[in-house]
Amino acid sequence: MSKCHWVRYFLVSVSLLILLFLEGCANSNDKQLKLVKQKCGVCHPVELVFNKKRDIDEWNRVIHGMKVRGLKLTEKEENEIVGYLTKNYGK
Numbered sequence: 001m002s003k004c005h006w007v008r009y010f011l012v013s014v015s016l017l018i019l020l021f022l023e024g025c026a027n028s029n030d031k032q033l034k035l036v037k038q039k040c041g042v043c044h045p046v047e048l049v050f051n052k053k054r055d056i057d058e059w060n061r062v063i064h065g066m067k068v069r070g071l072k073l074t075e076k077e078e079n080e081i082v083g084y085l086t087k088n089y090g091k
C-alpha cells in the first residue's frame with residue numbers, strides 16, 4: 001500500500017472519531033433537555049423555566065425552592081439540570 005493510502009485511511013478514521021464525539025455531546029444535551037421538560041413541566045409550563053437567564057447560584061436557589069414546593073430529584077438529576085440550565089440559560 002502506498003503512503004497516500006495510509007494518510008487517507010488515517011484522515012477518515014480521525015474524522016469518524018470527531019463525528020462520534022460531537023454526536024455524543026449532542027445526545028447528552030438532548031437527554032438533559034428531556035429531563036428538564038419531564039421534571040420542570042409538571043406544576044407549570046416548562047417555558048417558565050426558560051424565560052430568564054440566571055447564574056449557577058440563582059439556578060441552585062430556584063431548584064431548591066422547587067424542592068420545597070414538592071419537586072423530587074436525585075442528586076444526579078439535580079446536577080444534570082443545573083448543568084443544562086447554567087450552560088444554556090446562564091448569564
Ligand code: HEC
Nearest residue numbers: 039040041042043044048049062063066069070071072081
Ligand atoms: C412541585 C411543583 C413544581 C415543580 C416540579 C417545579 N416547580 Fe417551578 N414553580 C412551582 C410553583 C408553585 C411556582 C410559582 C410560584 C412561586 O414562585 O412560588 C414555580 C415557579 C417557578 C419559576 C418562576 C419563579 C421565579 O423565581 O422566577 C421558575 C424559574 C421555576 N419554577 C423553575 C423550575 C425548575 C427549573 C423546575 C425543575 C427543576 C421546576 N420549577 C419544577 C412549582 C414547581
